[in-house]
Amino acid sequence: MKKKEIQVEDIKHAIELKLQTLFGRNLKNASKSQLYKAVATALRDDIMKSWAYSKEKVLEENGKELYYLSMEFLMGRFFHNNLTNLMLEEKAEIACNELEIDLKEIQEREPDAGLGNGGLGRLAACFLDSLATLGLSGHGNGIRYEYGLFKQKIIDGYQVEMPDPWLEDGNVWEVAKPEEPEMVYFGGTVEKAIENGKLTILQKNCQCVKAIPYDVPIVGYRSNVINTLRLWGARALKPLDMGLFGKGQYVDALAEKELAEVISKVLYPEDNHEEGRHLRLKQQYFFISASVQSIVRKFKKIGNDIHDLHKKTVIHINDTHPTLAIPELMRILIDQEGLGWEEAWEITRQTFAYTNHTTLPEALEKWPEELIKQLLPRIYDIIDEINERFCRDLWERYPYQWDKISKMAIISYGEIHMAKLCIVGSFSINGVAQLHSEILKKDIFKDYYEIYPEKFTNITNGVTHRRFLLRANPNLAEAITEKIGDGWITDSFQLKELEASCRDIAFQEEVRKIRQKNKEELARYVLDKTQIKIDPHSIFDAQVKRLHEYKRQLLNVLHIMYLYNQLLDHPKDDMYPRTFIFAAKAAPGYHKAKLIIKLIHSVADKINNDKSIGDKLKLVFLENYRVSLAEKIIPASDISKQISTAGKEASGTGNMKFMLNGTLTVGTLDGANIEMHQQVGSENIFIFGATAEELEKERKEKNYQPYEIYQKNHGLKRVIDQLINGFIEPEHPDIFREIYQDLLYGYGGAADPYFILKDFESYCAVNKKAEGIYKKPESWWEKSIINIANAGYFSSDRTIEEYNEKIWRLKKHDF
Ligand SMILES: *Cc1c(COP(=O)(O)O)cnc(C)c1O
Numbered sequence: 066m067k068k069k070e071i072q073v074e075d076i077k078h079a080i081e082l083k084l085q086t087l088f089g090r091n092l093k094n095a096s097k098s099q100l101y102k103a104v105a106t107a108l109r110d111d112i113m114k115s116w117a118y119s120k121e122k123v124l125e126e127n128g129k130e131l132y133y134l135s136m137e138f139l140m141g142r143f144f145h146n147n148l149t150n151l152m153l154e155e156k157a158e159i160a161c162n163e164l165e166i167d168l169k170e171i172q173e174r175e176p177d178a179g180l181g182n183g184g185l186g187r188l189a190a191c192f193l194d195s196l197a198t199l200g201l202s203g204h205g206n207g208i209r210y211e212y213g214l215f216k217q218k219i220i221d222g223y224q225v226e227m228p229d230p231w232l233e234d235g236n237v238w239e240v241a242k243p244e245e246p247e248m249v250y251f252g253g254t255v256e257k258a259i260e261n262g263k264l265t266i267l268q269k270n271c272q273c274v275k276a277i278p279y280d281v282p283i284v285g286y287r288s289n290v291i292n293t294l295r296l297w298g299a300r301a302l303k304p305l306d307m308g309l310f311g312k313g314q315y316v317d318a319l320a321e322k323e324l325a326e327v328i329s330k331v332l333y334p335e336d337n338h339e340e341g342r343h344l345r346l347k348q349q350y351f352f353i354s355a356s357v358q359s360i361v362r363k364f365k366k367i368g369n370d371i372h373d374l375h376k377k378t379v380i381h382i383n384d385t386h387p388t389l390a391i392p393e394l395m396r397i398l399i400d401q402e403g404l405g406w407e408e409a410w411e412i413t414r415q416t417f418a419y420t421n422h423t424t425l426p427e428a429l430e431k432w433p434e435e436l437i438k439q440l441l442p443r444i445y446d447i448i449d450e451i452n453e454r455f456c457r458d459l460w461e462r463y464p465y466q467w468d469k470i471s472k473m474a475i476i477s478y479g480e481i482h483m484a485k486l487c488i489v490g491s492f493s494i495n496g497v498a499q500l501h502s503e504i505l506k507k508d509i510f511k512d513y514y515e516i517y518p519e520k521f522t523n524i525t526n527g528v529t530h531r532r533f534l535l536r537a538n539p540n541l542a543e544a545i546t547e548k549i550g551d552g553w554i555t556d557s558f559q560l561k562e563l564e565a566s567c568r569d570i571a572f573q574e575e576v577r578k579i580r581q582k583n584k585e586e587l588a589r590y591v592l593d594k595t596q597i598k599i600d601p602h603s604i605f606d607a608q609v610k611r612l613h614e615y616k617r618q619l620l621n622v623l624h625i626m627y628l629y630n631q632l633l634d635h636p637k638d639d640m641y642p643r644t645f646i647f648a649a650k651a652a653p654g655y656h657k658a659k660l661i662i663k664l665i666h667s668v669a670d671k672i673n674n675d676k677s678i679g680d681k682l683k684l685v686f687l688e689n690y691r692v693s694l695a696e697k698i699i700p701a702s703d704i705s706k707q708i709s710t711a712g713k714e715a716s717g718t719g720n721m722k723f724m725l726n727g728t729l730t731v732g733t734l735d736g737a738n739i740e741m742h743q744q745v746g747s748e749n750i751f752i753f754g755a756t757a758e759e760l761e762k763e764r765k766e767k768n769y770q771p772y773e774i775y776q777k778n779h780g781l782k783r784v785i786d787q788l789i790n791g792f793i794e795p796e797h798p799d800i801f802r803e804i805y806q807d808l809l810y811g812y813g814g815a816a817d818p819y820f821i822l823k824d825f826e827s828y829c830a831v832n833k834k835a836e837g838i839y840k841k842p843e844s845w846w847e848k849s850i851i852n853i854a855n856a857g858y859f860s861s862d863r864t865i866e867e868y869n870e871k872i873w874r875l876k877k878h879d880f
Pocket of ligand 1: 182183184187609610611690691692695716717718719720722
């Protein structure tokens with residue numbers, strides 16, 4: 066049944082009713098948290114009706130469906146996004162005004178769903194938004210971590226990690242379905258028997274964990290299609306072992322329960338890095354087993370034939386973390402559905418598609434054979450068989466080439482290589498930006514590209530321009546709509562029409578004023594959080610992303626020190642006042658990254674407290690970077706720093722969020738920066754530094770001499786010396802010696818492996834150039850508008866359309 070349109074009075078009534086029925090309160094005596102929940106659940110009731118309707122329609126059509134398996138979904142907040150997508154923003158605002166509820170304030174009550182580390186998890190979240198908006202049936206499957214990514218506190222300049230118990234106060238957006246559990250089995254032994262001439266597989270003495278689905282509705286923009294994000298929570302099979310309990314061993318009994326439930330307890334906080342932990346492997350199998358079982362169960366329940374699974378189902382795996390879904394589907398098809406190997410393999414290979422997200426060697430997943438054998442014996446058997454058959458095929462293609470075959474094998478030197486299993490077990494492999502996909506084909510997956518060229522493709526990442534422009538920068542969105550109409554909201558390429566107005570002085574002035582307002586708001590936030598006063602008329606220059614050596618926050622800091630030295634030498638220099646903004650979490654075990662956070666704080670202390678430079682330079686670090694903080698920083702930034710070592714950042718998506726908001730990029734020719742450059746042209750982006758190709762050559766020749774650069778460039782030498790001469794930390798002159806050592810001499814490995822010294826000079830020059838253009842507003846805002854106008858390509862709507870055309874082939878719903 067289709068629902069009727071909601072009116073302001075309905076919303077007011079629903080909120081008051083919720084306060085009464087949920088909390089026994091009224092508008093006068095409700096707490097802020099109760100108000101948030103009342104407004105959010107009132108909205109949720111409306112979503113629930115549409116969700117039921119959508120599921121019913123999708124079921125009727127019985128078309129192909131996509132399941133997007135991801136260990137991470139960095140969703141951020143739901144409330145405002147759902148309001149926007151349901152077109153209820155205005156009505157809710159009026160209703161709240163009339164009830165004297167501060168809508169903006171109660172929105173801040175919602176905790177971020179921080180179930181991801183960074184780009185990879187946020188990409189999954191953007192995809193869900195675009196899928197629903199485009200009317201495609203695509204559902205997320207992941208883990209309902211009780212603790213999301215740690216909260217970052219800065220104490221004395223050092224990062225301290227705190228738990229993020231985001232569910233503590235309840236989660237209004239999820240629907241628990243304890244009556245629809247899946248059972249996931251670990252350990253035990255595999256017994257094979259022939260029964261009636263048929264092989265039967267029995268898994269014995271396993272430990273069983275219950276997987277409970279928690280479903281979250283995914284509301285698209287003005288779309289009747291509401292998809293499902295299904296997050297699995299782990300429960301002990303039996304609430305308590307009464308046997309042990311009876312013997313008075315209640316502590317042991319509770320411990321066993323804890324052991325099962327620890328699986329979905331906490332998100333591992335490493336970004337672009339794998340630490341082969343036992344519990345991490347359990348998390349992976351737990352969620353993919355539950356997901357694949359429930360996919361098959363639903364498929365059969367509506368009367369489909371299991372032999373047609375691949376025709377109506379596509380399972381996408383986001384990086385290699387869900388790889389075990391491939392042997393898991395084989396297990397279900399063979400052991401439970403009774404299919405033969407050959408047919409099971411055909412179906413499986415035609416069901417899975419895989420996206421690679423990184424070429425960093427430390428991030429490529431490998432698991433010890435022994436660990437898988439012991440924890441997942443049946444899955445091990447299947448992987449072993451897949452590997453055997455693959456090696457036999459290789460032998461036919463490359464007879465006697467033992468080296469090549471053993472290099473390509475899925476299992477080698479006692480380890481299982483997940484990316485190799487993905488390549489062999491799926492019909493599609495894609496990289497996430499042009500350069501990255503080329504590196505996959507030419508370098509890390511070269512041998513596989515030779516035998517499966519048709520499987521490889523590129524699909525450049527995108528972000529939802531609705532959350533990151535329409536929602537995060539409502540005033541800019543309104544100005545755009547006034548100029549070109551609102552078609553851009555669902556057709557991002559229409560932004561191109563703005564280009565005609567790039568020299569329109571009145572429009573430039575409007576865009577500038579909106580930025581100015583956003584900067585003033587961010588300045589208030591900075592003052593509130595850090596007690597540092599920043600000048601909203603200075604250039605806001607932001608680098609916000611995970612802290613990683615390859616992302617080169619260090620290059621940014623060294624340049625800031627260089628500017629500071631310039632001001633010390635020439636206090637009357639006409640340098641345009643500039644505020645550098647950092648926000649970044651480091652993995653808790655990543656020592657160097659944490660030291661760079663300390664360096665940023667030490668340099669900030671020095672610069673921000675030096676009266677002699679007359680407030681020309683400020684440096685702030687905002688703690689606890691997360692989606693809701695990105696939404697505050699990005700619309701207020703003039704310059705976006707995307708300065709990774711060329712060849713290392715697969716795509717980047719932060720770069721796109723800034724571009725959509727008219728922020729100009731200072732960046733290397735890396736990841737999607739290259740495509741941004743193609744879209745806007747050299748005049749409208751500040752490109753600097755060595756190319757990936759040049760650096761590859763440098764590595765091959767092994768002749769890179771950062772020490773020589775240091776000796777030749779006096780400004781650079783001065784800042785590097787300042788790392789250790791007490792200039793920054795007079796009391797503890799040695800704390801940054803490691804960084805100094807790394808840049809000039811290396812620790813074990815090569816010196817300056819991320820080529821910071823090599824790119825320093827061109828980085829200084831490009832920053833100077835950007836500053837010069839900022840001084841000419843008509844030029845700056847022209848470039849800014851050209852950036853917005855050409856950002857349409859970087860909407861995840863375009864990305865999802867491309868996935869659908871090249872890989873998924875789903876039909877759009879039109880109910
Ligand atoms: C977009 C986003 C990222 C990814 O940023 P990159 O600059 O591409 O690394 C990471 N974290 C959050 C919270 C984001 O919103």
